[in-house]
Amino acid sequence: MELLLQTLLNGVLAAGVYALVASGLALAVGVVGIVNFAHGEFLMIGAFVSYLLFAARGIDPLVSLGVAAVAVFLVGAISYYGLIRPVLSAPELNQMLLTFGLSVLLQNLALLLFGADTRVVSPPYQGATLSLGGLSFGVVPFAAFGLSLLILLGLYWFLGRTRLGFAVRAVAQNRLAPGLLGIETQQVYLLAFGLSAALAGIAGVMLSVMLYASPTVGFAYTLKAFAIVVMAGLGNLRGVLWAALALAMAEALVSTYVPGGGGWVEAVFFLVIFAVLTWRSWRRT
Amino acid sequence: MRLVGLILGLVLVFPVFPLGRWQAFTLDTAQFAFIVTVLALSWDLLARTGQLSLAQGAFFGLGAYAAGLSAPALGTIGGLLLGAAVAALSSLLLGLATLRLQGIYFAIATLAFSEVMRTLVLKAEFTGGATGLPVAPAFGGSWVLGGYYLAAAVLVLGVLTSLWVGRSRLSYAQAAARQGEAVARVLGVAVVRVKLLSFLLSSALAGLAGGVYAMKTLFLSPYDAFGLGRAVEALVIPIFGGLYTTLGPLLGGLLLVALETWLRLEIKDGYLVVYGLILILAILFMPKGLVGLWRARGKTAKEDRNA
Secondary structure, three states: OHHHHHHHHHHHHHHHHHHHHHHHHHHHHHHHOOOOOOHHHHHHHHHHHHHHHHHHHOOOHHHHHHHHHHHHHHHHHHHHHHHHHHHOOOOHHHHHHHHHHHHHHHHHHHHHHHOOOOEOOOOOOOOOEEEEOOEEEEHHHHHHHHHHHHHHHHHHHHHHHOHHHHHHHHHHHOOOHHHHOOOOHHHHHHHHHHHHHHHHHHHHHHHHHHOOEOOOHHHHHHHHHHHHHHHHOOOOHHHHHHHHHHHHHHHHHHHHHOOOHHHHHHHHHHHHHHHHHHHHHHHHO | OHHHHHHHHHHHHHHHOOOHHHHHHHHHHHHHHHHHHHHHHHHHHHHOOOOOOOOHHHHHHHHHHHHHHHHHHHHHHHHHHHHHHHHHHHHHHHHHHHOOOOHHHHHHHHHHHHHHHHHHHHHOOOOOHHHOEEOOOHHHHOOOOHHHHHHHHHHHHHHHHHHHHHHOHHHHHHHHHHHOHHHHHHOOOOHHHHHHHHHHHHHHHHHHHHHHHHHHHOEEOHHHHOOHHHHHHHHHHHHHHOOOOOHHHHHHHHHHHHHHHHHHHHOOOOOHHHHHHHHHHHHHHOOOHHHHHHHOOOOOHHHHHHO
16 A cells, blocks of 8 residues: 555656646647657756756756756747748648757767766755655655646646737637737747747756756657647647646556566557557547 | 669679779678668658658567577578568558558657667567677578678669559559648548558568668667667658659668768767758758759659659
């Protein structure tokens, strides 16, 4: 019973970061209409920003969160301006190939610059744990979970309560009408894509402490974010929360209860994708 | 078309060239180039329906492992055929689940599929796991040029398949499915069946290429055979050379593998940067590839059909 509770707790804590990464991807897919295979690489850049600041100046990851968010927002905005905008009206195949190319480019650029080693940001509180009624959990995952929730609440507030947020949602619903109503569609795309990248970058800072920074760290998160977005339905931002929770729970259960589960965890997201797609494709016909 | 014949002719007589001490190296590089070119041709077969496969590396790896494991019992040719069959069977399962949906879902599922296949091979016992799998050379290694001509034969097979599909009725169905699925359905094209058939052909060819690769390197590891690099090569080459053509992947494959071999001597990791860059630049500025540049000078009726 205690093991089960502990497992479920781990699952809930992991779900926060998953939801953060996947919400970013859902924004790119839902608003801009771009399937961004380089989403995980934005996360990787965030992780390296955190590592470099920590290694060079000993700057706390909490401070790096803000720096990384701004830096990765800019990277996303530049990517949108230089790469995504020219292919917005191109065939879907070209769009996907372009973001895949960006992913390959960024991943291997990082490999050239930093090598394949994994680097961990280890502030003094990294190993601290809290215990509550027999269950124990790390301070860092707990803080990351809380921060993720706060940021997601902020995102929902922005989309649901501000004029700019209304504009973003309007553009997501219809590509033509908002332009006629005087909304600058291009700027909304730019904002949405930058935000999408920034969310990944923030998650990257968290992962630099909980996991590590490495050129390939983002790739698995691209796939997991896709699994979550596909489960929620493309572009459905609220569904992302539940889907993230489901994926994280499934992974936690597999890693605890399946013998030799360490490696099989990496297959869970595929089963999720495969099952959801099979269900979707047979429901449609 | 004549250029394709010329290149294949050169491929067949290449070992006769007196290259002195460079011969072993160039033959080895050429063999690798043929294998990668077949992979590129196979990717293009599916791309003609407008679907993006990121699992070409996985079919390559499946073919390589199946051929490597079965060659001692079935012989060289038997092992290669089994490799192609295993790849085709797995593509059938993947395709049945995902090809009915929008292209986005298919691309995501293939990417996830290739990741999971690598995990499975890494975890399984009979594949040698992370240690790797030694493979016997083609035809027991008794014929020095056996490996070269095996790769050349598969290249010829890949080129012929690509040409044949390009001239068959299937090519019209593929173009219709790519350009407007709804219209194609109205016109009576069985879109899902066309996509599935293209996917089967494509993955079988990729599996075959993988088998030849296994018998060339003589040693397989999950990181190498299932690496993302293979999937990247498979799609950058046709885009660089020219999508939906036979000449494009052929020309692009030979050029880019030569470039890659040189880069690997200069820098070890991260040579894929160049592939990422070529991919982005080609999509932005040269969406019809080298062949498109060539043809821009004299537009033919055939190109209008293929466009």
